[in-house]
Amino acid sequence: MTVTALVSAKSSGVTTTALALALASSQPSLLAECDPAGGTIRAGLLQGRVDASYGLYHLAAAERAGDDALAHTFASHLIPLDGAGNRRVLPGLTDPAQAAGLSRTWPALSQVMRVLSDEGGYDVTIDAGRIALESGALHPVLTPAPLLHGADLVLLVVRGTSQSLSLARYVIDPLKAELEERGSGADALGLLLIEEGPARAHEIAETLRLPVLAALPFDPETAGYLTHGGQPPRNSKRNPLLPRARTASDNFRAAASRRRLQRQYPQPPAPAYPQLSGVLQRLSQGAAPRG
Numbered sequence: 001m002t003v004t005a006l007v008s009a010k011s012s013g014v015t016t017t018a019l020a021l022a023l024a025s026s027q028p029s030l031l032a033e034c035d036p037a038g039g040t041i042r043a044g045l046l047q048g049r050v051d052a053s054y055g056l057y058h059l060a061a062a063e064r065a066g067d068d069a070l071a072h073t074f075a076s077h078l079i080p081l082d083g084a085g086n087r088r089v090l091p092g093l094t095d096p097a098q099a100a101g102l103s104r105t106w107p108a109l110s111q112v113m114r115v116l117s118d119e120g121g122y123d124v125t126i127d128a129g130r131i132a133l134e135s136g137a138l139h140p141v142l143t144p145a146p147l148l149h150g151a152d153l154v155l156l157v158v159r160g161t162s163q164s165l166s167l168a169r170y171v172i173d174p175l176k177a178e179l180e181e182r183g184s185g186a187d188a189l190g191l192l193l194i195e196e197g198p199a200r201a202h203e204i205a206e207t208l209r210l211p212v213l214a215a216l217p218f219d220p221e222t223a224g225y226l227t228h229g230g231q232p233p234r235n236s237k238r239n240p241l242l243p244r245a246r247t248a249s250d251n252f253r254a255a256a257s258r259r260r261l262q263r264q265y266p267q268p269p270a271p272a273y274p275q276l277s278g279v280l281q282r283l284s285q286g287a288a289p290r291g
């Protein structure tokens with residue numbers, strides 16, 4: 001399966017898109033809300049049903065306790081998004097000040113996600129939030145860079161508006177450099193367009209010199225549900241976001257496997273900790289709490 005990380009230059013729809021992909025995927029899916037600026041899913045789609053005793057922050061302490069603890073804590077902090085538990089979310093930070101404590105957790109967490117994708121058969125979507133830069137490179141605390149290094153695809157979410165595009169151009173080169181040096185290559189980076197504004201996908205690809213790997217519709221009703229919770233809209237003609245997200249996630253899977261074949265980039269090493277198989281077991285037993 002695929003590990004896809006979503007980022008933005010400035011709030012563009014990363015969390016909404018990550019939720020759409022996780023909910024619409026044709027495969028079992030996991031969404032990790034890893035935005036260092038803090039999570040919004042807990043108060044939004046989950047409408048406060050999950051308190052601060054669950055979520056990303058607890059993985060920092062678990063990682064310090066050892067790999068086994070991290071693997072098990074990860075599994076037990078996933079909240080089901082559907083009745084069958086085939087779609088789950090790890091809720092994000094409740095306080096942006098917690099981000100500093102996660103810097104040393106990202107590499108191990110990246111590995112957990114890799115295993116869940118490659119061995120567990122999950123499509124993993126990472127909400128990596130807004131890219132923060134420092135001296136032209138990714139900020140070490142405010143961007144979860146190790147998660148981007150380990151992803152098959154890193155998608156910069158943009159809208160087709162001049163505001164969105166004019167900011168996006170400044171994060172592309174630092175992202176490419178980072179992925180070239182420390183990830184699986186600069187070509188892991190692509191654009192995910194939210195179709196708001198006048199610019200068309202081919203124009204954007206040309207201007208930003210990056211492929212548009214998916215275009216998702218501007219669909220305020222579905223986005224409103226994903227952002228605030230409540231009742232999902234059911235008219236797929238008027239509300240095309242989830243059906244289109246399903247196609248997008250199928251395309252990402254195909255793009256990631258094409259990339260692997262073309263570049264022959266080494267398959268990620270076998271799990272560094274055999275305990276990770278425990279995560280998979282726990283997930284298949286549905287050990288996580290109901291949201």
Ligand SMILES: Nc1ncnc2c1ncn2[C@@H]1O[C@H](COP(=O)(O)OP(=O)(O)O)[C@@H](O)[C@H]1O
Pocket residue numbers: 008010011012013014015016017040194216217218219220221223224227241
């Ligand atoms: N495809 C979409 N169509 C319409 N509105 C959207 C779409 N995606 C996101 N939005 C809206 O844009 C706003 C910001 O989205 P959000 O996902 O919170 O952005 P980010 O995580 O990048 O800060 C929210 O009000 C959300 O409902």
Ligand SMILES: [Mg+2]
Pocket residue numbers: 014015016035040129
């Ligand atoms: Mg967000």
